[in-house]
Amino acid sequence: MSNRYIPHTDADKARMLERIGVGSVDELYNDVPQQVVFRGEYDLPEGMSEPELREWFAKLGAANNVLKVFGGNGAYDHYSPSVISHLLERSEFYTAYTPYQPEISQGTLQYIFEYQSMISELTGMESANASMYDGATAAAESMFMMVASARKKNRVLVSATLLPQVRRVIATYMKFHGVELTELPAKDGVTDFGVLDAELAKGDVAGVMVPSVNRYGIVEDLTGVADRIRAAKGALAVYCDPSALAVLKTPGEWDADIACGDGQTLGMPLQFGGPYLGFIACRKDMLRKMPGRVVGATVDRDGKRCYVLTLQAREQHIRRQKATSNICSNQSLMALYATVYVALMGPEGLKEVNRLSCDGAHYLYNQLLATGKFHAVYDKPFLKEFVVKTDLDVKRVNRYLADHGYMGGVEIEPGVLEFAVTEKRTKEEIDTLVKLMLEA
Amino acid sequence: MKEYDKLIFEISRPGRKGYELPADRYATDGLGAIPASLRRDEPLDLPEVSELDVVRHYTNLSNKNFGVDTGFYPLGSCTMKYNPKINEELASMREFSGLHPLQPAETAQGALELYWNLQRALSSLAGLEEFTLNPYAGAHGELTGLMVMRRYHELRGDDKRTKVIVPDTAHGTNPASAMVAGLEVVEVKSKPNGSIDVEDLKPLLDDTVAGIMMTNPNTLGMFETEIMEIAELVHKAGGLLYYDGANFNPLLGKVRPGDMGFDIMHINLHKTFSTPHGGGGPGSGPVGVARNLVDLLPMPRVVKNEDGTFGVLTDGDKSLGSVSTFFGNFGVMMKAYAYILSLGRDNIKEVGPMAVLNANYIKESLKDLYKLPIEGHCKHEFVFDGLADKSTGVTTLNVAKRLLDYGFHAPTIYFPLLFHESMMIEPTETESLETLDEFIDVMRKVAIEAAEDPESVKNAPLTTPISHPDETTAAKKPILSYKQMCEANN
Numbered sequence: 001m002s003n004r005y006i007p008h009t010d011a012d013k014a015r016m017l018e019r020i021g022v023g024s025v026d027e028l029y030n031d032v033p034q035q036v037v038f039r040g041e042y043d044l045p046e047g048m049s050e051p052e053l054r055e056w057f058a059k060l061g062a063a064n065n066v067l068k069v070f071g072g073n074g075a076y077d078h079y080s081p082s083v084i085s086h087l088l089e090r091s092e093f094y095t096a097y098t099p100y101q102p103e104i105s106q107g108t109l110q111y112i113f114e115y116q117s118m119i120s121e122l123t124g125m126e127s128a129n130a131s132m133y134d135g136a137t138a139a140a141e142s143m144f145m146m147v148a149s150a151r152k153k154n155r156v157l158v159s160a161t162l163l164p165q166v167r168r169v170i171a172t173y174m175k176f177h178g179v180e181l182t183e184l185p186a187k188d189g190v191t192d193f194g195v196l197d198a199e200l201a202k203g204d205v206a207g208v209m210v211p212s213v214n215r216y217g218i219v220e221d222l223t224g225v226a227d228r229i230r231a232a233k234g235a236l237a238v239y240c241d242p243s244a245l246a247v248l249k250t251p252g253e254w255d256a257d258i259a260c261g262d263g264q265t266l267g268m269p270l271q272f273g274g275p276y277l278g279f280i281a282c283r284k285d286m287l288r289k290m291p292g293r294v295v296g297a298t299v300d301r302d303g304k305r306c307y308v309l310t311l312q313a314r315e316q317h318i319r320r321q322k323a324t325s326n327i328c329s330n331q332s333l334m335a336l337y338a339t340v341y342v343a344l345m346g347p348e349g350l351k352e353v354n355r356l357s358c359d360g361a362h363y364l365y366n367q368l369l370a371t372g373k374f375h376a377v378y379d380k381p382f383l384k385e386f387v388v389k390t391d392l393d394v395k396r397v398n399r400y401l402a403d404h405g406y407m408g409g410v411e412i413e414p415g416v417l418e419f420a421v422t423e424k425r426t427k428e429e430i431d432t433l434v435k436l437m438l439e440a
Numbered sequence: 441m442k443e444y445d446k447l448i449f450e451i452s453r454p455g456r457k458g459y460e461l462p463a464d465r466y467a468t469d470g471l472g473a474i475p476a477s478l479r480r481d482e483p484l485d486l487p488e489v490s491e492l493d494v495v496r497h498y499t500n501l502s503n504k505n506f507g508v509d510t511g512f513y514p515l516g517s518c519t520m521k522y523n524p525k526i527n528e529e530l531a532s533m534r535e536f537s538g539l540h541p542l543q544p545a546e547t548a549q550g551a552l553e554l555y556w557n558l559q560r561a562l563s564s565l566a567g568l569e570e571f572t573l574n575p576y577a578g579a580h581g582e583l584t585g586l587m588v589m590r591r592y593h594e595l596r597g598d599d600k601r602t603k604v605i606v607p608d609t610a611h612g613t614n615p616a617s618a619m620v621a622g623l624e625v626v627e628v629k630s631k632p633n634g635s636i637d638v639e640d641l642k643p644l645l646d647d648t649v650a651g652i653m654m655t656n657p658n659t660l661g662m663f664e665t666e667i668m669e670i671a672e673l674v675h676k677a678g679g680l681l682y683y684d685g686a687n688f689n690p691l692l693g694k695v696r697p698g699d700m701g702f703d704i705m706h707i708n709l710h711k712t713f714s715t716p717h718g719g720g721g722p723g724s725g726p727v728g729v730a731r732n733l734v735d736l737l738p739m740p741r742v743v744k745n746e747d748g749t750f751g752v753l754t755d756g757d758k759s760l761g762s763v764s765t766f767f768g769n770f771g772v773m774m775k776a777y778a779y780i781l782s783l784g785r786d787n788i789k790e791v792g793p794m795a796v797l798n799a800n801y802i803k804e805s806l807k808d809l810y811k812l813p814i815e816g817h818c819k820h821e822f823v824f825d826g827l828a829d830k831s832t833g834v835t836t837l838n839v840a841k842r843l844l845d846y847g848f849h850a851p852t853i854y855f856p857l858l859f860h861e862s863m864m865i866e867p868t869e870t871e872s873l874e875t876l877d878e879f880i881d882v883m884r885k886v887a888i889e890a891a892e893d894p895e896s897v898k899n900a901p902l903t904t905p906i907s908h909p910d911e912t913t914a915a916k917k918p919i920l921s922y923k924q925m926c927e928a929n930n
Contacts, residue, residue, distance in 0.1 A: 003783065003787045003790070004524075004782070005521075005522060005524065005714070005779075005782070005783065005787075005869075005870055006787070006790050006791065006794050006869050006870065007870070007871075007872040007873075008790075008794050008797070008869075008872075008873070012872070012873040013797065015873065016797055016798075016800075016801040016873065017797070019801055019804050019805060020797075020800045020801060020804045020817075021804070022817075025793045025794075025796070025797050026793075027817070028793070028796050028797065028800055028817045028819075029663075029694055029793075029796070029817075030817065031662075031663045031665050031816070031817065032663055032665075032694065032695055033665065033667070033668055035668065036667070036668070036695050036696075036699045036700050037694065037695060038567070038693070038694060038695055038696050038699065041785060042561075042564045042565055042785045042788065042789075043560065043561075043564035043785075044561055044564060044565075044780060044784060044785035044788065045781060045784060045785065046784045046785060046786070047781070047782060047783050047784025047785075047786060047787050047788075048781050048782055048784065050526055050782075053526060053530070053778060053781055053782055054526070054530070056781060057530045057533060057778070059550075060535075060550035060551075060553060060554055061533050061535030061536060061550055062535065062550065063549045063550030063553065064535045064536060064539055064547065064548055064549065064550040064551055065543075065547035065548070066534060066535060066538035066539065067538075067540070067543055067547060069540050069543070071540055071542055071543070073542055074541075074765055074766070075540055075541050075542065075766065077540070079461070081458075081459060081491075083458075083491055083494060083495060085532065086495075087494075087495065087498045087499070087502075089528065090498070090499065090502035091507050091508075091509035091510075091523075092502040092503065092505035092506065092507045092509070092510060093502050093505060093507070093718070093719055094507070094523070094528075094716045094717075094718050094719070095507030095508040095509045095510075095523050095716050095717070096505050096506060096507040096508075096717065096718075096719045097513070097515055097518050097520060097717045097719070097720070098717070098719065098720035099719065099720070100515075100850075100852075101506075101840070101841075101844060101849065101850050102906065102909050103841065103844055103901050103904035103905070103906055103907055103909075104504075104505065104506035104844050104849070104904055104905075105504075105505060105506065105719075106501070106504035106505070106905050106906060107501040107502050107503070107504040107505030108505055108719040108720070110447070110501055110504075111498070111501055113447075113920075113921075113922075114447060114448050114449070114922070116920055116921050117447075117449065117921040117922040117923065118486060120920075120921045120923065121484065121485055121486055121921075121923070122484075122486075124482055126920075126921075126924075127918075127920045127921065127924075128920070128921070130720070131721070133576035133577065133580060133721075133722075133764070134576065134764060134765045134766075135765055136762075136764065136765040137576070137580070137763070137764070144620075163765075165762065165765050165766070166765060168739075168761060168762040169761075169762050169763060169764065169765065171761060172587070172738070172760060172761030172762055172763060173620075173763075175761065176586075176587050176590060176620075176621050176622045176760075177620060177621070177622045178622045219474055219478045221477070221478060223477070245480065246480065246484055247471060247474075247479060247480055248474075248478060248479060248480055249477075249478055249479060249480055249481070250480060250482060252482070253480070253481060253482060262765065269532075269537040269538070269771075270537065270538060270539055270540045270541065271536070271537045271539070271770055271771045272536060272539040272540075272541050272548065272551045272766075272767060272770040273541030273764075273765070273766025273767040273768070273770055274541075274576070274722070274764075274765075274766060274767065274768055274769040274770050274771065274772075275576075275721075275722035275769040275770075275771050275772060276765070287918070287920075293720065294918075294920060295920070296914040296915070296918045296919055296920055297914070297919040297920075297925055298909050298910045298911065298913055298914035298919075299909070299910055299913075300906040300907055300908055300909045300910070301907055301908040301909075301910075302906075302907070304445070304906050305445060306905075306906040306909050307909075308909045308911050308914050310911065310914040310915050310918060310920075311915055311918060312915070313915070315612075316579070316612040316613050316615075316616035317611075317612040317613075317855070318612070319612075319616075320612050320615040320616060320625075321615035321616060321618060321619040321625045322619075323612070323616045323619070325616065325620065326579045326580075326582065326583055326613050326616035326617040326619070326620045327577075327579055327580075328577065328578065328579045328612075328613050329577040329578060329579070329710070329717070329720055329721040329722075329723040330577070330720055330721045331576070331718075331721045331722045332718050332719040332720035332721045332722075333716075333718030333719055333721065333722060334718075334721070334722055336498075336719070339448075340494060340498060342486055342487075343448050343458065343486075343487050343489055343494045343497070344458040344459050344489075344491065344494050345458070345459050346456075346457055346458065346459070346486055346487060346488045346489065347484040347485070347486045347488065348457060348488070349457060349458075349459040349461070350484070350486070351484075352459075352461050353461065354471070355464060355470070355471055356461060356462070356464055357470075358470030358471050358474075359464055359466040359468045359469070359470040359471075360466055360470075361470060362466070362468040362469075362470040362473060363466040363467075363468050366468070381473060381474040381475060381478060382474075383470070383474065398544060399544070399546075402543070402544055402546070402547045407540055407543045407544075407547075410542050423461055423462070426462070426465075427465050427466060
C-alpha cells in the first residue's frame with residue numbers, strides 16, 4: 001500500500017527488510033512495551049484525494065466571511081503586492097531548514113542580512129536579530145534582555161497604553177520567569193510619565209516598555225523619557241510598528257535601547273492572526289543579550305563575501321540553560337516577506353502607505369464625528385488608528401456591518417470603538433461604512 | 441549560471457520604484473496633524489529598485505539555497521519530509537487569508553471549525569485530552585508546556601516544585617525552555633546506549649521536582665524501553681511527564697504519548713505534519729494535555745458550542761495566561777490539517793513505520809564504514825560516531841561538507857553531545873528506496889575517499905557558491921547590517 005506521500009511498494013519493503021534482516025516492519029518496534037502499542041483507530045476522517053481535499057476546503061472557506069476591515073488592534077489590512085507571494089513560493093526558500101550549512105544556504109542567510117539591515121534602518125537601531133514569533137513574544141523577550149543587562153534589578157515597567165493582548169503575554173512570561181511587572185498608568189490616552197520618577201527611585205527597575213503608537217492609535221511623546229530612565233540605570237524599550245516608522249519618530253531617535261514589535265504591517269495577510277513577524281533591534285551594548293538567530297557578513301576562503309549565523313554563543317544549542325532565550329525556529333520566511341515588501345515599496349512607498357492610511361483615518365474620524373452619534377475621546381495626534389465613543393448599540397451595529405461585508409471598529413471598552421484605516425480602504429468604502437452604521 | 445552576489449541595497453538607484461498605489465482622494469492632511477516633534481527626522485535609507493529588480497534579485501538568491509525540493513535532506517531531529525504543494529495553495533485561499541483575528545466569531549466559522557478539527561485530530565493522534573494551537577514553534581511549545589506544569593503545581597498550592605529533570609542528551613531547547621519558564625534544570629544521566637538511567641533518576645525524584653522532560657524515541661533514535669517504569673516513578677513522586685514531540689514522527693500509527701503516561705506534550709507541525717520549515721519558521725508547536733490540565737491551557741481557545749457552532753474563549757480562572765498575540769500561526773495549521781486529511785486515518789498509520797524502515801535501511805547499509813555506537817533497531821533516526829576508520833583524520837564535519845558536493849544536504853552534526861563525531865541521520869518516510877540507495881552509495885564513496893584521498897574530503901565542499909566561511913571573524917567583529925558593512929569598508 002503506497003500513497004502519494006509515502007512511496008514504498010511491497011517490493012521495496014521486501015528488499016529493505018531483507019537488508020535489515022527482519023521479517024516485518026513490526027519487528028522494528030519489538031522494543032516497544034506491548035501495553036503501549038496503539039491498536040485502535042484514530043478519530044480521523046478517511047483519506048482524501050486532491051480534488052476531494054480542495055472541495056472540503058472550499059466548503060469550509062464558504063463558511064467564512066471576508067470583510068472590508070476597519071479594525072486594527074494589532075492586525076492591519078495593508079496591501080500585499082503580488083510579487084511577494086510569487087517569490088515566497090520559490091521552494092528553495094520555503095522548503096529549507098535553518099541555515100546550518102552556510103555553503104548551500106546563502107540565499108536564506110543573505111535575505112536575513114538584508115532584513116536585519118532594513119529593520120535597523122526603520123527603527124534607527126544598530127542591530128536586529130533574524131526574527132521572533134510575533135510582537136507579543138518579542139516584547140516579552142525584550143523585557144528579559146533589559147533584566148539580563150541590568151545589575152541585580154528584577155522589575156520592569158510596562159505602559160498601560162500598550163495593546164492589552166501584548167501586555168497579557170508579557171505578564172505571563174514575567175510571572176513564570178520570576179520578573180516583577182508594574183504597569184505605568186494611562187492618562188488622557190497616553191502613558192502617564194508623572195509616576196515614572198517615583199518608580200525609578202525605588203532602584204529596582206531594569207527597564208521600561210512603552211508603545212510608539214499606542215492601543216488608542218495615539219502617537220506617544222517620549223521626549224526626555226530615555227534620559228530619565230538611563231539616569232536610574234535602566235533601559236527603554238519601544239514597542240513599534242515598523243511601517244509607521246517611515247514617518248514617525250524612531251526608537252533610535254527617542255534614544256531607546258531596544259525596539260520591538262510586530263512586522264505584520266509590512267503587507268502581511270491577516271491570515272486569522274498568523275503567521276506574522278516579531279522583531280527585536282537594539283543598541284550595540286545589548287547585542288550579546290539578544291535572543292535568537294543573528295546573521296553576520298564575512299568572507300570565505302577565497303575572499304568571497306558571504307553570510308553566516310553568528311554570535312551563537314548566546315543560543316540554546318550551545319549554552320543550554322544559560323542561553324539568552326530558548327528560541328530556535330523563528331519566523332524566517334516572514335522575514336523574507338518583510339524584506340521583499342520593503343524592497344518593493346522603498347522609502348517613498350512606505351511613506352505613501354502611511355500618508356494614504358493617515359488621510360483615510362482622519363477622513364473617517366471627521367465623518368464619524370460629523371454624524372453626532374460618535375464622539376471624540378482624546379484630542380491627541382493619531383496615524384491610522386483612533387478611538388471614538390458612541391451611544392449606539394455596538395453589537396447590533398457590528399452585526400449589521402458584517403451582514404453587509406464590513407468589519408467595523410473593535411470595542412475595546414464598553415461604548416469605545418477602535419477603528420483603523422489602511423491604504424486598501426477607499427473613500428467610497430468609508431462613506432458606506434458610516435452610512436451602514438447609522439442605518440443599523 | 442552567472443555568479444550573483446549583490447545586496448539589494450547595492451542595486452538601488454534614487455528615484456526608482458517597485459510599487460504603485462491609488463491616488464490620495466481625501467481632502468485631509470493627516471500627517472500634517474501630527475506635530476513635527478513626533479515625526480521622523482532621520483533620512484530613510486532603503487533600497488529604491490524596480491519590480492523586476494526585486495524579482496531577479498530574490499530569484500538569484502533562491503538559486504543559492506538547498507531545500508527539500510532540491511534534494512534529500514537527512515537532517516537528524518528535523519524531520520525534513522516532503523511539503524505537499526496543494527497545502528501551500530489551500531493555505532493562501534483568500535477565504536482564510538483575509539480573516540481578521542478579531543472579527544466576529546460568527547463570520548469566521550470555517551476557520552474556527554478547521555482550528556477545532558485540528559485540535560481534535562491531534563488529541564486523537566497523541567492520546568491526550570485537548571490541545572492548544574497557540575504556540576508558534578517547538579521551543580515555544582516546550583515553554584508553554586512547562587508553564588502548564590508549573591501552573592498545575594501552583595493551583596495545588598505546591599510551591600516547592602521548582603526543578604525539572606532533563607536528560608543530558610536532550611536538545612538544547614529543553615533546558616533553555618526550562619530556564620525561561622523559571623525552572624531549575626537537573627540533569628539525569630544516560631546509560632551508554634543513550635537511554636535514561638533509571639537508577640540515576642530515582643534519587644532525583646523528591647518533592648522539589650515539578651516533572652521531567654523526555655522524548656521517546658530519545659535523541660539517539662532509540663526507544664526508551666523503561667518508559668512505563670519512569671512514568672510510574674515520576675507520577676508517584678508528584679511530578680508530571682513532558683513529551684518533546686520533536687521525535688513524534690516514528691510513533692504515528694504505533695504509539696500515542698498519552699498512553700505512555702505523558703501528561704503534556706508539544707508537536708512540531710513543521711516536522712511530523714509536513715508543513716515547510718521556511719528556512720527557520722514559521723513553524724507551529726501545539727501543546728496537548730491530559731484531562732486534568734485542560735483548563736490550564738493558554739488563551740485564546742477555540743471551542744465547539746452546544747448548538748454546533750464554534751466560538752472563542754478569551755478568559756479562564758485556571759488558565760496560565762497567554763503566549764501569543766492571537767491564535768498562533770493559523771496559516772501553518774491549515775497546511776497541517778490538509779496533510780492529515782490527505783492521509784486520513786489509515787494511511788497516517790504508515791508514516792511512523794515507513795520512516796523507521798527507511799532509517800534502519802540506511803543504518804544497516806552503512807554501519808560497516810561508519811561507527812555505529814549503539815546496536816539495535818533505531819526508530820526514525822540514528823547516530824553514527826563518525827567514520828569507522830578515523831586514521832586519516834577525516835572528521836564528521838569533512839564528511840558533511842563533502843556530501844554537499846554530491847548534492848545532498850548534510851546530516852545533523854556534532855549533536856547529540858554524547859559522542860565526539862556525532863552524525864545524526866533522519867531520512868523520513870517520504871523518500872523512496874532509490875533516493876536512499878543513492879545516498880548510501882555516496883556515503884560509501886566518501887568513506888573510501890576519506891581513506892584513499894583524505895585531502896579531497898578535507899577540502900570539501902568544492903562545488904558550492906562559497907566554501908569555508910570565516911566564522912571566527914564574523915563573531916569577533918560582527919557586521920550585522922548593510923550600514924555596518926559600509927562603515928567597516930571605509
